[in-house]
Amino acid sequence: MRDLVFLALLLPVWVVGLQRSERITGAISGMAPFFAEDLARFDRVRPSVATSVRAYLFLDPELRRAYGQRLFSAQYSLAPTVLSLAFDVREVVGGQWSGQPRFVLCDFDDAGRRRAALSALEAESRRRNLLSEVVLEDGALTLVRLSERVSP
């Protein structure tokens, strides 16, 4: 008897479960794909950095507490180039230089802040006697190549 009661109870549980599950499918259907826009942006940059082992993702400090989407979509698109996260030009320009050029992806949504960040990057590069060259501009994304100046 208990078996039959249990199986009878399963029926409404199954119906409710399927209804809720269909709601989830509906929500998934109506949701913009995860990271899609960012993935497309970073995919376009990939050919330019494909040969580089490491690169810097230079983000607006406003994103310091919510950088995950930018970093993970960039890393997914640009693998196997390993990205280092930076919110300050000194993090980007500093450290040991191996003689190899260094790629910096400046990703700032706000045009004014982006211009300021690029100016700061250029100034810091000049201060450290580095060459700074914009390789690609794609909306909010600017790819900069830093390299050591070769003495004449």
Place this chain on the structure above:
Amino acid sequence: MIALPLAFVAAATALLYRWLDGAGWSRGERLRWALAWAPALAFGVPSCGFFLARWCGIDGVLPWSLTSASVVALLELAVRGKRRNRHVATLPAAVADTPGRATKALSAAAALLLAITALELSDSFRTWSRAQPDGMWDAVAIWNAGARFLVRADAERLPELFGALREGHPEYPLLLGAGVAAQWELAGAESTAVPLGMSLGFAIGLAAALHLLVRTAGSALFAVPAVLLVFSTPAVWKWAFAQVADLPLAYLAVAAALPLAAALEGRLPSPPPVLSGFVLGLLPWVKSEGALMAATLVGLFLALRFVGRERLRTIGDPPSKPARRALLYALGALPGLLSLALFKLTWAPPVPDRASFLRSGGKVAALLDGERWRLVAKSTLNQVDPATGAELWGWSWALLAVGLLFWGARLGRRASPGAVLLASTATVICCLYALAFVLSPFDLAWHLGSALDRLLLHVLPLLTAAVFALAGERATPATPDRPV
């Protein structure tokens, strides 16, 4: 491209069906076991083969294919060796009760509901593939990102690359990453259909393994209803095709529990121990939680076996030597465990202190903090309570509670050792997860919000199998005194 992972599953099913061609296995039983273990073989072997080839510094399709073929050949040899040395048993797996008219009607109704569920789920699969081809957050951040590193970089650079990664859990094991990468390399394209197809394969495997587990530990009549409950639970739909590790982990836990439950129930003949070990060895190769699951399953199995040895003597233990079986079991677990050990010891970067469950500070204080325990308990209750958790769980937990009320008294080591193993494993894993949350280095509320439902998903199939195995009239195990 979706066909590639499914072709892997089909090939693995055929291979397993052949391997299980032993005395006493009916065709239906062989097919059930083959389907239940096929995704483990189909994705586990290429994953281990790909990783081991790359770890040896060898690029290209051929090396990992040859490594995988070697693993399969070793499994074949071990299975054949077992066959040669086995006493010819002619006992069927269990005495099937002759189904009455009511039972036939119930089975037909359950099969109809299962067909409807499968149709609905296939619609969900199409939606996922169209709307979220790259999967959910963790698929991009962790699992498929790992696959891209593996497939895009030269083998000799991989240790340096993994060592340099700081975000996206580069220390996570690579069953999924290497499995996807192997197929991408074979296909010559990084198609999102491959991880999606693998998700589908794991979902089919979970249904097949759960069905067989309930049949093995309990009544055949309740096997399809158990699958119906799990696959009508919204959380399963949320995560099944999200290309994350949680459903594969739930599947492997059920698949690894199968031979252990069968042994406790005295089902004869036993499945080849080398295959049983292989499936168990893959659990830690998915994620750290898999290591907890594997250790819990084996520990509880040994404990139940030890305390239940009197009963086993009375029903007739399989005649093969326990030491030899244990050795073959360990040999089978080797590909997964070796891959994990090599990865963790040589490639994986150390977990930063800020993300470590053991090394970050204040662990004793966290352990003694009643507020943290209360928050974990409250969040868990919110998930399982239909009033607050129905959006994600429907009424599934409530029905399982009803089942425990009905048949909980049957939970006895002598009467239902298989169900005891499953229920106690689910309970221990829940306790370990609760402890992990209490010791969490992250903001606890955030961590519970982002992970608790996925961890409960690991436990749901095991607990469902336990409850449904307690229901109904149990199939009678074959015994030497009572051949049939």
